[in-house]
Amino acid sequence: MWKRLADQWALVTGASAGLGAEFSRQLASRGMHLVLVARRGDLMTELAHELHTKHGTRCEIILADLSDPVEPRRILDEISAKGISIELLVNNAGFGVVGEVDSADIDRLLQLIRLNISALTELTYRILPGMLERGHGAILNVSSLSAFQPVAYMGVYAASKAFVLHLSEALHCELYDRGITVTAVCPGVTRTSFFDIAGAPGWLQKHSSLAVEPVVKLALNALARRQQCVIPGWKNFFLTLLVRITSRRRVVKESTRFFRPRRKTGQ
């Protein structure tokens, strides 16, 4: 697969940091050129410079807030105006929100849905027709371990990732025989700024986690093997089975241990 994809273009959303920056590094090392999309241009410029120096990668940087509904279409128009055709789409951009209903910022939750669900869906459905016409192409969607069960105090995020997993698996099945691979990667806790941004600072340091490099490597290997879904880490794989071997009620109840906000005495 990587031989065929060398010198072809990948579009990576959320490329400025964390898993997205690492996807970009590992795809560049496999010879792909990259369209990098996120809001922080300075980080993407640095990354593009690094990848060009190390691998001769051509990078196009597109600044976009993907929670803005007009942006997916604008990005794709910009890409086609440059005469670039996307062979691999990595739908990685996303964020989580941790907190109680009482203090929920509804605008932030809707922004999450527009980024994690709507933008991913629109990019996927707008890019697929070209891939189908050519008879080849691949999509890697970043879901999460939280896609396998509801997570208390992180309900909207977990539900958004269940959407990503279900959509990806349905498309995998629909498109496999038409030359297109759709793979979902479901990482567990991974060392990025995700938890700080989600509103759970310090959480990462208190839990076992994986580094970005092995998570991305496993995801790309699974894509190359045309897998439907991959869960990095055997402990994480075991956690996805809990919902099958015990009751859903119990599994959700257990999840309260993770993100229940500490209450001050007297509250």
Ligand SMILES: NC(=O)c1ccc[n+]([C@@H]2O[C@H](COP(=O)([O-])OP(=O)(O)OC[C@H]3O[C@@H](n4cnc5c(N)ncnc54)[C@H](OP(=O)(O)O)[C@@H]3O)[C@@H](O)[C@H]2O)c1
């Ligand atoms: N880390 C984990 O434990 C973990 C576990 C399971 C799944 N995931 C998933 O992995 C993916 C990557 O997250 P990460 O862990 O790498 O977190 P991260 O380090 O916070 O990176 C998130 C990326 O998404 C981009 N992004 C956020 N909001 C955006 C917006 N409105 N428009 C465009 N880009 C936006 C950010 O770029 P800008 O801020 O520059 O826009 C950044 O590049 C997410 O989908 C996340 O849900 C993470």
